[in-house]
Amino acid sequence: MGKxxxxxxxxxxxxxxxxxxxxxxxxKVGLSTAYVNQIENNNRPVTASVLLSINRIFGTDLAAFEKNDLDRVMQDLQEIFADTQFHSSTIGRQELHELVTRAPGITQAIMDLYGTLRGYHDREAIEDE
Incomplete structure (x- = not known):
């Protein structure tokens, strides 16, 4: 069975x-409101049948679901906040979970900013050599 x-x-x-x-x-998707609420709050996984229904009804790119998978985003943020070059305080898993589930736009902005900073730092290091 898959992840x-x-x-x-x-x-x-x-x-x-x-x-x-x-x-x-x-x-529209043929689910109960309670079930949609549980999925949105990451209390239940998004199933293949739900993904296919969403794709069929709304024409949504299914890759967005995997790209924004809670576990992957949490791992990415943990790596970002573990990088002492850019950040020095400790952020707990619960705080990260809240950020990812409640503020996905801010989460993406943090990841984009880190990527930009990292790229700038890497280019600067290459130029110094």
Whole structure:
């Protein structure tokens, strides 16, 4: 059996992009409102059948779900905040989880900023050599 996909923030963004409430979204996809809520809060994984329904109904790129998988994003953030060159305090797993699930836009901005800083630092190091 494969890894479970927790990407509720992506589902929430799709729902928001279409201006739907959880109950409206649930009805379109054929799920209960409670189930949609559980998925959005990463209490349940996004199943293959739900992904296919979302793709069929909304034309959404399914790769976005894997790209925004909670476990992968959490690992990326842990690596970013473990880099003492750019950050010196300790951020706990629970705080990271809250950030990823409640503020995915800010999470992406942090990852983009880190990538830019890292690239700048690497280019500077090469020029110094």
């Amino acid at each position: 479970k996909l927790y990407s509720g923030h992506t589902l929430r963004q799709i729902r928001s992009d279409f201006g739907l409430s959880q109950s409206e979204f649930a009805k």
